[in-house]
Amino acid sequence: MASLLSVHDLCYTYHTREADTPALAQISFHVEPGEFVSIVGPSGCGKSTLLSIIAGLIAPESGTIALGTDAPHPIGYMFQRDQLLEWRTILSNAYLGLEIRGELTPENKAYVKHLLTQYGLGDFLSRRPSQLSGGMRQRAALVRTMALRPELLLLDEPFSALDYQTRLSVSDEIWRILRETGKTAVLVTHDISEAISLGDRVLVLSRRPGRIVKDIPMDFGPERTPLSVRGLPAFQSYFQEIWQAMTQEGGETDA
């Protein structure tokens, strides 16, 4: 089976008038269709830069990115902030991506309404973002992303603005939605527990410039859910392994 995403020997340095900041060094990995890959690393190690390069928002300095799909909009992006527009209703926020691309067809509108209903937002279509809880807003943002039927979802710390309890339940919900729809996802986070609980695999990045220092399959068995694995002994050993890999490497942090 062809990989959905192949990253090969990627390097990136930010050049500013004051300094050159090497952000990523020799990053190579593959993501298979249907996989959920977590990338964890300390703050400032280049995680957002990596996702921006995969999304095509920044051109790599060297190295290549290849996508094994010819879907019209292969990549969807979810950010830390949900970026919902307060002057629009939840429904028209969810339409936004389609509207921008000139694809707001009756069929696509029906699909968006179906997704909103499926994700528990059916009674909130005409509400404004500020009238929803943080978790509901993140689900609305997910619908806006899913409306374009992406095959690969890039998740840039999408739960970090939520309080701890909401964060656990929303990440569990979003994980289930992606699983059920067979989507492929790459999550970046500095939260080791989040990386372990959501990922089929965890790639560990060193401090800046980010390099992959470990690639660990999360072997929790088929019944795993993000919440259930948190209580397992294997969770603790993965945590230790990742913590050591993250802290033992040299390099620089922003902290």
Ligand code: ADP
């Ligand atoms: P992370 O997402 O892991 O916190 P980033 O990818 O945001 O890290 O940033 C990696 C490094 O590059 C950091 O040291 C950051 O300060 C630096 N950086 C990010 N964006 C810019 C920029 N536009 N110009 C210069 N340096 C930047």
